[in-house]
Amino acid sequence: MIATVATARRVLHQLRHDPRSAGLLVLMPSVLLALFHWVYAEQPWVFERVGPQMLGLFPFILMFLITSVTMVRERLSGTLERLLTTPLARGELIGGYALGFGLVAVVQAAVSSAVAIWLLDLGVDRPWEALLFAFVGSAVGIALGLLTSAFARTEFQAVQFMPLTTFPQLLVCGLLVPVDRMPEPLQWFATVLPLTYVTDAFGSLALGEGFAERVGDLLVLSAFAVAALSVASLTLRRRTP
Amino acid sequence: MPDAVDIRGLTVERGGRTVIDGLDLTIPTGVVTGLVGPSGCGKTTLIRAVAGVQVVRSGVVTVLGEPAGSATTRRRVGYVTQAGSIYPDLTTAQNLRYFAAVHRLAPDQVDEVLRAVDLTEVRDREVRHLSGGQRTRVSLAAALVAEPDLYLLDEPTVGLDPVLRRDLWQMFAELAGRGATLLVSTHVMDEADHCDRVLLMRQGRVIADDTPTGLREATGTDDIEAAFLALVGGAR
Numbered sequence: 001m002i003a004t005v006a007t008a009r010r011v012l013h014q015l016r017h018d019p020r021s022a023g024l025l026v027l028m029p030s031v032l033l034a035l036f037h038w039v040y041a042e043q044p045w046v047f048e049r050v051g052p053q054m055l056g057l058f059p060f061i062l063m064f065l066i067t068s069v070t071m072v073r074e075r076l077s078g079t080l081e082r083l084l085t086t087p088l089a090r091g092e093l094i095g096g097y098a099l100g101f102g103l104v105a106v107v108q109a110a111v112s113s114a115v116a117i118w119l120l121d122l123g124v125d126r127p128w129e130a131l132l133f134a135f136v137g138s139a140v141g142i143a144l145g146l147l148t149s150a151f152a153r154t155e156f157q158a159v160q161f162m163p164l165t166t167f168p169q170l171l172v173c174g175l176l177v178p179v180d181r182m183p184e185p186l187q188w189f190a191t192v193l194p195l196t197y198v199t200d201a202f203g204s205l206a207l208g209e210g211f212a213e214r215v216g217d218l219l220v221l222s223a224f225a226v227a228a229l230s231v232a233s234l235t236l237r238r239r240t241p
Numbered sequence: 242m243p244d245a246v247d248i249r250g251l252t253v254e255r256g257g258r259t260v261i262d263g264l265d266l267t268i269p270t271g272v273v274t275g276l277v278g279p280s281g282c283g284k285t286t287l288i289r290a291v292a293g294v295q296v297v298r299s300g301v302v303t304v305l306g307e308p309a310g311s312a313t314t315r316r317r318v319g320y321v322t323q324a325g326s327i328y329p330d331l332t333t334a335q336n337l338r339y340f341a342a343v344h345r346l347a348p349d350q351v352d353e354v355l356r357a358v359d360l361t362e363v364r365d366r367e368v369r370h371l372s373g374g375q376r377t378r379v380s381l382a383a384a385l386v387a388e389p390d391l392y393l394l395d396e397p398t399v400g401l402d403p404v405l406r407r408d409l410w411q412m413f414a415e416l417a418g419r420g421a422t423l424l425v426s427t428h429v430m431d432e433a434d435h436c437d438r439v440l441l442m443r444q445g446r447v448i449a450d451d452t453p454t455g456l457r458e459a460t461g462t463d464d465i466e467a468a469f470l471a472l473v474g475g476a477r
Binding site for chain 2: 007009014079081082085238
C-alpha cells in the first residue's frame with residue numbers, strides 16, 4: 001500500500017514538472033466540447049445528444065494515451081527494469097499508476113463537466129455520477145494503455161496504438177449510431193468493447209434515467225478495468241532476454 | 242562467511258548469440274569485486290543475471306543464499322544500471338524518496354545519503370537539469386537509500402571527472418568496510434586497482450580472477466591493461 005501510494009505520488013510529481021502536458025490534459029476536453037457546441041450552434045439537439053457521451057470519452061482516450069506513453073518511457077529509460085529488481089510488486093506499480101492518473105482523470109472530468117453543464121448548458125442531472133463514470137472510464141483507459149505499452153517499442157509506436165485501439169471503439173460505441181441500429185455483427189463487436197458502456201452510461205445520464213439503469217454499465221466497466229489491469233501486470237516481466 | 246554470489250554453469254543467449262557460455266564464478270562477501278573488460282564482453286549480461294532480470298538458458302545463480310531475483314534477494318540487492326535509471330522529471334530528493342518507498346522505508350535516510358554523495362546542493366533540482374556526473378550519483382544514491390547488502394553497479398564511473406571517480410571508489414571501499422558486497426563493472430582497466438578482487442572478462446569468459454597485485458605478479462606486468470594483454474596473448 002505504501003508503495004502504491006508512493007507510485008501514484010511519483011507519477012503526479014512527474015506530471016507537475018510538465019505543466020504544459022498537465023494543462024493540456026485538464027483543459028483540452030473543455031476546449032473541444034466548446035468547439036463542438038459552437039459547430040452545432042444551429043442544431044443544438046446534436047450537442048444535447050452527443051455532448052454527454054463525449055464527456056465520457058475524453059478521460060478514456062487521454063488516459064489511454066498518457067499511460068501508454070509514460071509506461072513506454074519507463075520501459076525504455078531502464079527505470080522499469082530497476083523497479084522490478086526492488087521489492088515493489090507488479091500490482092503495486094500498476095495500482096499506483098491507476099490511482100495517480102485516475103485522480104488526474106477525476107480533475108479533468110470535473111473541469112469538463114462543469115464547463116459543459118454550466119457554461120454550455122448541457123443537460124446532465126447528476127454531476128457526481130458523471131464523475132464516477134468518468135473515473136471508471138479512465139481506469140479502463142489506463143488499463144488498456146498499460147496493456148498496449150507492452151507491445152510498443154518506442155513512444156512513437158505507443159501514440160500510434162491510439163487510433164488502432166480507440167477509433168474502432170468510437171465508431172461502434174453508439175456515439176454516431178445507436179448500437180441497436182447497427183448491423184448485427186457490429187452489435188456483437190460493440191458488446192465486447194468498453195467504450196460502448198461508457199457511452200451508454202452517459203447517454204442514460206443525459207436522459208435523466210435513474211441509477212438502476214446504469215448499474216450494469218458500472219459493473220461491466222469495473223470488471224473490464226480489473227481484468228485489463230490484471231493482464232497488464234502480467235506483461236511486466238521481471239526477466240527479459 | 243558464505244559467498245555473496247555463487248554462479249554455476251551459467252549460459253546466456255541474447256539475440257541468438259551465446260553471450261556467456263557455461264560460467265562458474267563466486268563473489269566473496271564484504272569486498273569490492275571489479276568486473277573488468279572491454280565493451281561487449283558480457284559484463285552487463287552477467288550483472289543482469291545476478292540481478293535476476295536476465296532470461297538465462299541454463300545454470301544456477303544463487304544470490305545471498307537464494308535464487309537470483311527472488312522476493313528475499315530483491316530486498317537486499319541494489320542494482321544500478323548503466324543508463325542512469327532514475328526519473329529525469331523528478332527532483333533529486335523526489336527520486337530518492339520514491340526509491341526508499343518502494344523498499345518500504347521511511348525517507349529518513351534521504352538527506353544523509355545526499356550528503357554522502359555530495360548532492361545536497363541539487364536536492365530540489367530536477368534531475369534533467371543536472372550534469373552527467375550528478376545524475377550518476379543520483380542513480381547511485383537511489384540504491385544507497387535502501388542500504389542493500391549487495392550492490393550491483395554497472396559502469397558507475399563512466400565519463401566522470403577523475404576526482405569524482407576517486408571519491409566514488411573510496412565510497413565503494415567504505416561500503417565494503419561496513420560489510421556490504423560490491424560488484425562493480427568498468428571497461429577502464431586501470432580502475433581495477435581500486436578493487437579488492439578483479440575479474441577480467443573477455444568474450445563472455447572470465448579469463449582471470451585474482452587480486453590486482455596477484456594478477457600483475459602472475460603475468461609479470463606493471464599494470465592491469467598489460468596483464469590483460471598478456472593473458473589474451475596466452476589464450477591465443
